[in-house]
Amino acid sequence: MQLLLHPGYFLNIANFAAIVQNDICWETKDNYQKQTFRNRCYISTDTGKHMLNIPIKHIGNNSNKQLYANVAIDNNYQWQRQHWRTLQTAYRTSPFFEFYEDDIAPLYKETFPSLMEFNLKTIETICECLQIEMPTDKTIIYEPTVIDKIDGRHFINSKIKLEFDQPEYVQVFNDRNPFISNLSILDLLFNEGTNTLSYLKNVNLRLHHA
Secondary structure, three states: OOOOEEOOOOOEHHHHHHHHHOOOEEEEOOOOOOOOOOEEEEEOOOOOEEEEOOEEEEEEEOOOOOHHHHHOOOOOOOOOOOOOHHHHHOOOOOOOOOHHHHHHHHHHHHOOOHHHHHHHHHHHHHOOOOOOOOOOEEEEOOOOOOOOEEOOOOHEEEOOOOEEOOOOOOOOOOOOOOOOOOOEEHHHHHHHHHHHHHHHOEOOOHEEEE
């Protein structure tokens, strides 16, 4: 049975463990919601947990509802330059930053008008780094209640703390900060490198008890 997930910005470890362990279908017909991993991710810096946020263009209709697929990135802000500089500062001393730098950097140089398109590209890039196939199935209509799939759409909500078993790994600033769980996949990739796929396969998500 397929697992239904939202595409997000350099998705966190729980989402990527789900991608590695399941047959994925992307939810692409929903409305955009604020305060989710659709336009934000969390990394580790010398001061602790840090959010990278993609600015979006807000619409001015009365309902304030907009399809996620129609959400445009506000590229008037130099967010790509800022995000890449932050990643460089945070992870340049990590064991595998230089190994994957050339794969990640182009995403911060090309201009993407669509948030969903950019998010799918970040997922595709990580899949290439992990040498796994990028899931391509997408929803055709929006279904509030899913019958023929496992509903993992709550994984995109940044306000929900997922209960899952995540082994600790060595993070860049572990000498000054305690372990920070469920950060962006980038944190795991830059610190664990070629061990990332094996790590993700061993994460216990407890999907059926979510």
